[in-house]
Amino acid sequence: MRVRLENEYGNIKECKIGFSWTVFFFGFFVPFVRGDFKWGVIMLLADVITAIFTFGIGTVFINFCFCLFYNKTYINDLLSKGYKPCTETDESILKQKM
Secondary structure, three states: OEEEEEEOOOOEEEEEOOOOOHHHOOOHHHHHHOOOHHHHHHHHHHHHHHHHHHOOHHHHHHHHHHHHHHHHHHHHHHHHHEEOOOOOOHHHHHHHHH
């Protein structure tokens, strides 16, 4: 399920709600591509620190954890930056799922 968010300048971002398959497959690269540098750095540091102590095996667990909540966090960050739902349907979806 997707919602569309728009800021005061007319920029529209379409965001998926729920499990993040892109983070599952591409890890910390996804936030950097989306321009979400805060979470990109957090995910990169978590992967590097975990990889040091577990010889890379623990990063699978860390990435799976980020898959579960990254989309919700990304939408909440956009809403705090002034983005608003484009339509009433988008608003009702956000109220249901968030």
